Amino acid sequence: MRMVDLIExxxxxxxxxxxxxxxxxxxxxxEVIPDYQMSAFAMAVYFQNMTDDERAALTxxxxxxxxxxxxxxxxxxKVDKHxxxxxxxxxxxxxxxxxxxxxxxxxxxxxxxxxxxxxxxxKLEAVKGFSxxxxxxxxxxxxxxxxxxxxxxxxxxxxxxxKLYALRDVTATVNSIPLIASSIMSxxxxxxxDAIVLDxxxxxxxxxxxxxxxxxxxxxxxxxxxxxxxxxxAIISDMSQPLGFAIGNxxxxxxxxxxxxxxxxxxLLELCLSLGSxxxxxxxxxxxxxxxxxxLEDAIASGKGLETxxxxxxxxxxxxxxxxxxxKLPTAQYLIDVPxxxxxxxxxxxxDQIGVAAMLLGAGRATKKSMIDLAVGIELRKxxxxxxxxxxALVTLHSxxxxxxxxxxxxxxxxxxxxxxxxVPTLIYKEIR
Numbered sequence: 001m002r003m004v005d006l007i008e009x010x011x012x013x014x015x016x017x018x019x020x021x022x023x024x025x026x027x028x029x030x031e032v033i034p035d036y037q038m039s040a041f042a043m044a045v046y047f048q049n050m051t052d053d054e055r056a057a058l059t060x061x062x063x064x065x066x067x068x069x070x071x072x073x074x075x076x077x078k079v080d081k082h083x084x085x086x087x088x089x090x091x092x093x094x095x096x097x098x099x100x101x102x103x104x105x106x107x108x109x110x111x112x113x114x115x116x117x118x119x120x121x122x123k124l125e126a127v128k129g130f131s132x133x134x135x136x137x138x139x140x141x142x143x144x145x146x147x148x149x150x151x152x153x154x155x156x157x158x159x160x161x162x163k164l165y166a167l168r169d170v171t172a173t174v175n176s177i178p179l180i181a182s183s184i185m186s187x188x189x190x191x192x193x194d195a196i197v198l199d200x201x202x203x204x205x206x207x208x209x210x211x212x213x214x215x216x217x218x219x220x221x222x223x224x225x226x227x228x229x230x231x232x233x234a235i236i237s238d239m240s241q242p243l244g245f246a247i248g249n250x251x252x253x254x255x256x257x258x259x260x261x262x263x264x265x266x267x268l269l270e271l272c273l274s275l276g277s278x279x280x281x282x283x284x285x286x287x288x289x290x291x292x293x294x295x296l297e298d299a300i301a302s303g304k305g306l307e308t309x310x311x312x313x314x315x316x317x318x319x320x321x322x323x324x325x326x327x328k329l330p331t332a333q334y335l336i337d338v339p340x341x342x343x344x345x346x347x348x349x350x351x352d353q354i355g356v357a358a359m360l361l362g363a364g365r366a367t368k369k370s371m372i373d374l375a376v377g378i379e380l381r382k383x384x385x386x387x388x389x390x391x392x393a394l395v396t397l398h399s400x401x402x403x404x405x406x407x408x409x410x411x412x413x414x415x416x417x418x419x420x421x422x423x424v425p426t427l428i429y430k431e432i433r
Contacts, residue, residue, distance in 0.1 A: 205242065
């Protein structure tokens with residue numbers, strides 16, 4: 001088998017066999033196949049697409065390129081949730097304890113963030129003492145005992161994907177549905193999930209700006225998961241404006257606590273209930289989605305979800321008293337309101353620009369070496385559809401620097417105000433099975 005022949009085959013729109021795809025991935029991971037040939041292959045895929053069988057084979061070849069996590073010792077069906085990202089996406093902080101509180105095991109592998117805010121681990125580390133530095137056996141034992149634990153991603157999980165993604169990033173082949181779908185699904189499958197719930201974002205703050213693109217990606221990932229024996233569903237949700245009110249690490253932990261108390265933003269609560277219901281259903285805990293949702297709503301109303309959060313934080317060394325006293329979370333030195341320049345209805349918020357503004361305050365990483373300030377971020381005071389008076393705050397900046405001109409400039413550029421009433425964006429567009 002020669003790589004040049006396989007590049008030519010895919011260039012001409014022909015279907016590659018499972019063995020040919022395995023040859024490509026093994027050869028590239030072991031550095032037998034050079035970057036220039038893999039670049040040509042990625043571009044051929046970009047233009048010629050892949051069949052469902054090719055996508056499944058590519059995903060599994062990347063899974064088999066490195067470590068695979070065995071969660072067989074954990075009792076029950078392990079359901080993982082993955083979001084394609086966004087601004088103010090606090091769902092994991094709410095979902096992990098909430099779903100665990102109704103008896104569904106949540107064995108979560110998470111990473112650190114690069115972009116608007118930290119990843120799930122960065123956010124959790126806003127709780128003093130919390131650590132993901134636990135052994136695999138401790139991880140398994142904690143999930144069996146408390147139904148929930150979070151651990152850092154293995155350094156050798158899907159190395160082929162890491163290598164290929166870095167190449168795609170510099171060869172204009174990132175935005176390819178089969179390559180995106182196989183990249184995401186390879187990590188989920190290697191992490192040991194039995195079933196997978198996907199939250200695919202669409203809108204200005206999402207990777208997939210258009211609904212049609214998001215549907216295509218969602219369907220591709222659902223097909224891959226089901227072809228590889230994982231019960232997989234996807235929900236397509238809105239990211240035309242930030243989710244919830246908080247963008248920033250400690251701020252998002254506070255918002256998650258509020259949501260588990262039943263006092264959080266309506267959009268964040270609704271999305272968590274929708275995703276969580278799917279997780280509960282796929283785990284076999286209930287027979288219908290309605291029963292699953294009722295379980296979760298009851299867990300919030302009774303305080304069971306909040307108690308599970310405390311147990312989870314304490315079990316991994318965190319100061320669980322922050323749940324009852326949020327003043328123990330890191331706080332910024334300055335609270336700076338950004339006032340509206342005119343009265344009217346908020347018609348648009350450019351989510352990714354608000355995210356960049358939060359990053360400029362120090363809430364996220366511009367590069368892997370950037371240091372995150374866990375205390376800082378942005379708290380939205382007005383969202384799309386809300387009426388605002390001139391001089392009333394659009395957002396509050398939580399900052400450790402006094403000069404925030406760049407940040408306020410981005411906030412103003414992100415908000416649009418009109419005199420006409422505005423319809424609130426649809427939160428959940430559709431479900432794909």
